[in-house]
Amino acid sequence: MKILTLLLMTLAACNSAPKKNAAVPYTGDTCIVMDSKLGSMGDPIVKVYDGREVKFCCEPCVEEFEADPEFYFAELDKRGK
Secondary structure, eight states, rough: HHHHHHHHHHHHHHSSSTTTTTHHHHOOOOOOOTBBBBBBBBBBBEETTTTTTEEEHHHHHHHHHHSHHHHHHEEEHHHHH
């Protein structure tokens, strides 16, 4: 019984610990590639790159971002997003 209690306490502690891999949220309301309002072309596409959340208006913008992520990360940093 003590082992079960110890195991349950350990699991509870693990679940309440802050997540180290949580992504930095994307706070903008426009697509980083096209600068279109998110949601104007359907549900935004949300991806995480290097611990940063990025939102896109459509799949072609995801492909364009992935072709040159350094450029778009620099744009995000300029915009403070």
